[in-house]
Amino acid sequence: MLYKRSSALFKQAEQVIPGGVNSPVRAFKGVGGTPIFAKSAKGAYVFDEDENRYIDYINSWGPMILGHAFDPVVDAVIEKAKQGTSFGMPTEIETKIAELAVSMVPNIDKIRFVNSGTEACMSAVRLARGFTKKDKIIKFAGCYHGHSDAFLIQAGSGAITFGTPNSPGVTQGTAKDTLLARYNDIEHVKQLIETNKAEIACIIIEPVAGNMGCIPPKNDFLKALRELCDMHNILLVFDEVMTGFRLAKGGAQQLFDINADIVCFGKVIGGGLPVGAFAARNEIMSHLAPLGPVYQAGTLSGNPLAMAAGLAMLTTLNNDTEVFERLAKKTEYLHKGCAETLKKNNIEHTINRVGSMISIHFTADEVVDFETSAKGNNDTFKAFFHGMLNEGVYIAPSAFETWFISDALSYDDLDKTIAAVNKVTQNL
Numbered sequence: 001m002l003y004k005r006s007s008a009l010f011k012q013a014e015q016v017i018p019g020g021v022n023s024p025v026r027a028f029k030g031v032g033g034t035p036i037f038a039k040s041a042k043g044a045y046v047f048d049e050d051e052n053r054y055i056d057y058i059n060s061w062g063p064m065i066l067g068h069a070f071d072p073v074v075d076a077v078i079e080k081a082k083q084g085t086s087f088g089m090p091t092e093i094e095t096k097i098a099e100l101a102v103s104m105v106p107n108i109d110k111i112r113f114v115n116s117g118t119e120a121c122m123s124a125v126r127l128a129r130g131f132t133k134k135d136k137i138i139k140f141a142g143c144y145h146g147h148s149d150a151f152l153i154q155a156g157s158g159a160i161t162f163g164t165p166n167s168p169g170v171t172q173g174t175a176k177d178t179l180l181a182r183y184n185d186i187e188h189v190k191q192l193i194e195t196n197k198a199e200i201a202c203i204i205i206e207p208v209a210g211n212m213g214c215i216p217p218k219n220d221f222l223k224a225l226r227e228l229c230d231m232h233n234i235l236l237v238f239d240e241v242m243t244g245f246r247l248a249k250g251g252a253q254q255l256f257d258i259n260a261d262i263v264c265f266g267k268v269i270g271g272g273l274p275v276g277a278f279a280a281r282n283e284i285m286s287h288l289a290p291l292g293p294v295y296q297a298g299t300l301s302g303n304p305l306a307m308a309a310g311l312a313m314l315t316t317l318n319n320d321t322e323v324f325e326r327l328a329k330k331t332e333y334l335h336k337g338c339a340e341t342l343k344k345n346n347i348e349h350t351i352n353r354v355g356s357m358i359s360i361h362f363t364a365d366e367v368v369d370f371e372t373s374a375k376g377n378n379d380t381f382k383a384f385f386h387g388m389l390n391e392g393v394y395i396a397p398s399a400f401e402t403w404f405i406s407d408a409l410s411y412d413d414l415d416k417t418i419a420a421v422n423k424v425t426q427n428l
């Protein structure tokens with residue numbers, strides 16, 4: 001493949017945009033090479049500025065669950081735009097999408113729309129603190145909840161109990177209120193609660209982790225978290241930015257039959273426009289401004305174009321009774337094909353999958369948390385990534401990401417992907 005125009009555009013972008021990108025992982029830093037500039041996309045395919053076509057497994061990092069330029073979403077946005085793009089006043093469509101979301105997701109009475117997953121998680125934690133009148137939070141190493149200060153804390157040897165910033169600019173003052181736990185390790189969570197008695201406002205978790213590759217929760221891990229939270233007056237916050245409206249109509253809460261106290265959304269809920277949201281039952285949401293004292297706001301929150309896109313997306317997902325099963329079946333087919341191929345080609349691997357989230361970890365060991373995920377062979381991943389790209393298959397340029405399956409993928413696309421996996425891994 002030739003990337004002539006992408007290379008030129010990247011050089012130009014680097015002059016005026018830090019690293020040439022507006023979100024770091026797009027820069028291919030982890031895998032090397034020049035980022036590909038997208039020109040357009042339709043259905044399962046994305047086209048770059050050099051007219052190369054890729055079968056897309058990023059799907060804008062999750063939102064395009066029904067494929068790119070999905071007609072009902074595009075039409076809804078165009079129609080809405082003609083009536084004005086922002087008012088800073090309430091609009092009817094905000095209530096419509098709120099009603100629909102509340103009807104699809106278990107255990108929520110009210111939902112507040114924001115502009116990104118970051119904002120959703122950040123606001124959810126503020127609300128949890130305001131509601132419980134406690135300061136500390138527990139997050140899990142390897143989980144990503146956006147780039148707000150409290151979440152940019154990563155596990156490290158000295159950072160197990162009290163967080164250490166992993167980004168300059170995050171103060172020690174902020175970091176000390178974020179406690180780190182190992183994913184899937186309930187004993188570790190118990191210890192943290194024990195040593196920080198009566199100080200923990202919430203536990204925030206990706207109910208299926210997607211930001212250290214795909215890692216499912218172990219049997220009863222979420223249930224045990226729920227019980228611990230109930231026992232200690234701690235709120236359980238599900239960050240469903242990835243899993244929401246993807247794993248099931250009602251997201252991970254429905255899939256695992258566990259109620260969270262606050263649920264965060266992003267990605268699919270905006271149909272590809274910038275939308276996030278957080279939701280909870282009335283008792284908690286009544287603490288939010290203007291009803292209560294916990295402040296949160298946004299000039300463009302509930303933006304009509306974003307709401308139109310989100311409403312078209314959620315309506316389709318709500319009406320299609322088989323979409324989540326279809327997605328899971330496609331993902332299972334891909335899983336089986338990749339596993340057989342990698343085994344035949346003697347590539348050490350572990351494939352994790354839940355619904356339409358899947359990733360190949362290049363390690364033979366079970367991958368259950370950040371530490372085991374980090375054991376994956378990054379050189380193999382880099383070679384795999386570039387090989388797949390060359391075969392016209394676009395996966396995320398980082399080993400610590402899930403693949404996002406879209407319903408626009410045909411079985412022929414999946415077969416072509418498996419054939420590409422075979423070709424690429426034959427000589428690895």
Ligand code: PMP
Pocket residue numbers: 061116117118119121144145146147206210211239240241242266267276
């Ligand atoms: N939470 C999770 C689970 C995510 O995957 C992401 C983004 N990948 C975020 C929060 C942050 O969302 P955004 O990038 O829209 O701010």
